[in-house]
Amino acid sequence: xxxxxxxxxxxxxxxxxxxxxxxxxxxxxxxxxxxxxxxxxxxxxxxxxxxxxxxxxxxxxxxxxxxxxxxxxxxxxxxxxxxxxxxxxxxxxxxxxxxxxxxxxxxxxxxxxxxxxxxxxxxxxxxxxxxxxxxxxxxxxxxxxxxxxxxxxxxxxxxxxxxxxxxxxxxxxxxxxxxxxxxxxxxxxxxxxxxxxxxxxxxxxxxxxxxxxxxxxxxxxxxxxxxxxxxxxxxxxxxxxxxxxxxxxxxxxxxxxxxxxxxxxxxxxxxxxxxxxxxxxxxxxx
Numbered sequence: 001x002x003x004x005x006x007x008x009x010x011x012x013x014x015x016x017x018x019x020x021x022x023x024x025x026x027x028x029x030x031x032x033x034x035x036x037x038x039x040x041x042x043x044x045x046x047x048x049x050x051x052x053x054x055x056x057x058x059x060x061x062x063x064x065x066x067x068x069x070x071x072x073x074x075x076x077x078x079x080x081x082x083x084x085x086x087x088x089x090x091x092x093x094x095x096x097x098x099x100x101x102x103x104x105x106x107x108x109x110x111x112x113x114x115x116x117x118x119x120x121x122x123x124x125x126x127x128x129x130x131x132x133x134x135x136x137x138x139x140x141x142x143x144x145x146x147x148x149x150x151x152x153x154x155x156x157x158x159x160x161x162x163x164x165x166x167x168x169x170x171x172x173x174x175x176x177x178x179x180x181x182x183x184x185x186x187x188x189x190x191x192x193x194x195x196x197x198x199x200x201x202x203x204x205x206x207x208x209x210x211x212x213x214x215x216x217x218x219x220x221x222x223x224x225x226x227x228x229x230x231x232x233x234x235x236x237x238x239x240x241x242x243x244x245x246x247x248x249x250x251x252x253x254x255x256x257x258x259x260x261x262x263x264x265x266x267x268x269x270x271x272x273x274x275x276x277x278x279x280x281x282x283x284x285x286x
Contacts, residue, residue, distance in 0.1 A: 031060040039256075039281030045273055046131060046188055050083040052281075056094070068099050079106070084116035085185040090148075104152040114143035122181040125190055125230045129183050130269030144176035161207040163217065169199040181230060188269075192229035199225045203240060213246035221260060236275065238262015252282035 036055045043049070056077025064070045073096050080089040090108035097103070112118040117134045119142035127133075150171040157164045172194070175182045179193040187197065205219040223236040244256040260277040264270040 031063075033058040033060075034286045036284040036286075037281065038284070039279055041277060041279040043278075044276040045270060048083060048185075050081055052079070052081045054079040056092075070099060072096050072098070079108075083185070084113065085118040086113060087111045088148075100155060100157055102152075102154040102156070104150075104154075106148075106150040106152065108148040108150065110146035110148065112141075112143050112146065114141050117141060117183055117185055119144055119175065119177065120183045121177065121179055122183065122190055125181055125232065127190075128269055129188070129190060133269075134183070142177060146176060147174040148172070158207075163203070163205040163207060163219075165203040165205065167199075167201040167203075169197070171197045171199075173197065187225050187227075187234065188267075189225065189227050189232045189234060190230045191227055195230065196228040197225065198228070199223075205240070205242075215244055215246075217242045221262065232268070233266050234264070235266040236262050237265055238275070249282065251284060253285050255282040256280070 034055075034057045036053065038053045039051075041050045041052065054077060056075045058073050058075035060071055060073045062069060062072040064072075075094045076092070077094075078089065078091050080087070082088070088108050088110050090106060092104055092106040094102065094104040120129075120134065120137060120140060121142065122129065148171055150169060153168045155166045173184065173191055173196070175191065175193045177193065181190045181192055183189075184191045184197075187199070191197070200223075202222045203219060204221075205217045208216045208218075210216075218241045219239065221236075221238050221240045223234070223238075225234040226232075238261050240258070240260045242256065242258040244254050246254070249255045256279075258277075258279045262275060264273050264275060267273075
């Protein structure tokens, strides 16, 4: 038997985020920002689509002539993600204590839909969980709620037009039911009903500005994910291309497009296979 699911939609969550953004009184200086970021992402291998949004209020508390100490800020806000397997909403607090280091604490509440591999249980970590296996078990999914507690650390440095960026996530997941293992559909790995995940992403990017308000970033990318209790591992190597424009598109600020593609180096179901991620998005500033 599945677990009851709250009857709320993506549009309702977006409305809550917009209300949050409008509820903040914004000063008329350059040190305060209230913004909504929205992105639509499509994936191949695994095949999927996801809508993500993040609303936040940012306060820049320190300006400096030195790039290392310039633009330091704190921000608080909320975020959501929605796809056919689950809806996820939460809150976060982010701090930039020095320009090369960004930290974020985040809590997310999951609402699993009971379809598309949502809360699909496995009795052993030795089982395969690729696309064919998920399709064969259609109708066995469960609905319910889960929690994620996340700490994010981002280190970044720029040398001329070369950007180095390292993103580390450390998260605790709590799933409902007896499992004992569930397929987590963001990372496509099996997790215990209570489990811990470590993720590290490394980017080496080259920046190109065309002088007309268009900036492009491109370069190699490496992704490492490890789950503690199930001891499952995923490694990917690829390239990332990202472009944004200063010129607004209607009410959409900073319209952006991005692409990431590569190969699975280590993954039980997709070893040596190709993957592709495509995204489009933009900002709404209040």
